[in-house]
Amino acid sequence: MAGNSFGTVFRITTWGESHGSGVGVVVDGCPAGLALSEEVVQGELDRRRPGQSSISTQRKEEDRVEILSGTFDGVTTGTPISMLVWNRDAKSSAYDALRDRPRPGHADLTYLARYGVRDHRGGGRASARETVGRVAAGAVAKRLLAERGILVAGYVLELGGVRADLLEGLDLSALREGAEKNPVRCPDQIAAAKMVRAIEAAREAGDSLGGIAEIVAVGVPPGLGEPVFDKLDGDLARALMGIGAVKAVEIGAGVEAARMRGSDMNDPILPGPEGPRFETNNAGGILGGISTGAPIVCRIAVKPTPSISRPQRTVDLSRGEAVEIEIKGRHDPVIPPRIVPVAEAMVALVLADHLLRLRAARI
Ligand SMILES: Cc1cc2nc3c(=O)[nH]c(=O)nc-3n(C[C@H](O)[C@H](O)[C@H](O)COP(=O)(O)O)c2cc1C
């Protein structure tokens, strides 16, 4: 199903809507013999779940996963892995007043433009509820990557204009550990406290804030990717841009590369016991669409949550008149803390796909 599927060898199809019966995913192409349990998938879903803190949406979903197929005795069987999560707390009446009144900044109007019909209860497939399936599939991809010593982790770098000061030399596990200690998922605890205050002030004003998250993959061997169309950086950008609210993706030096000289940008190559290595990592771990072996560093710019409680101008489609709406319901005042596990999942899916493609690339 075009538009609902992702990947070439390690493929996923997500299904379900925010206010339908449930959401889930079918993972196809996962090799047999990989240790996989509901607990492993649940661990990732618990990091994504709504209602975990006062600075996230108050929709209360347990998000308990059921693996319906594709595993036996705790290992994958090589057949499609189907995973399901029921929706239990949709409270659709919050959307009654928005039936013919598309929300500014959300996908209500464009969804209607594409399909001509729309379930007005929530964002449907455009809702972040759909990312349950991606995170469940990402948990499988992460297990596959872990077998090869690859770790994917993310954190919030900036939120509402407050920038984290990350200590040089901290490894990815330490950054991840620091990030999981506070509700904004920022490894800098002082910046995190400021971010929380900024979020509370914005919410008090009926508004929302945006930010930047960084996702890093370490242990990725050199040689993953394709030299022409399905470049690793291209696939990562597509995967990350395909998450709602992401407005820009950077790899390595990113936009800053445009202001650097070649002599600063090029990462010097040094000899090492396990082959050539790089002194710096402006490339973000990718050259010519193929991994270098250095950490893969991606950043995403995340816009402020579109559903805000302040009055906003829109059109009543049944009457063709200008109207003002005030959105009720339960929404995230900021998205970056909640996007981290989703973005990690998308990076893991791309890397798992390319890892399996590498098998076909050489004897
Ligand atoms: C993790 C996550 C949580 C989100 N939470 C909300 C929310 O509570 N309310 C809302 O209006 N949008 C939320 N969004 C954003 C919308 O889903 C997104 O803006 C919408 O799909 C339109 O897509 P676009 O912003 O990429 O154009 C969230 C997005 C993500 C990734």
Ligand SMILES: C=C(O[C@@H]1CC(C(=O)O)=C[C@@H](OP(=O)(O)O)[C@H]1O)C(=O)O
């Ligand atoms: C339910 C989740 O987050 C939702 C993401 C979302 C949106 O528009 O993206 C809108 C809100 O949901 P509803 O459709 O009930 O208004 C959030 O609560 C979730 O992530 O599981």
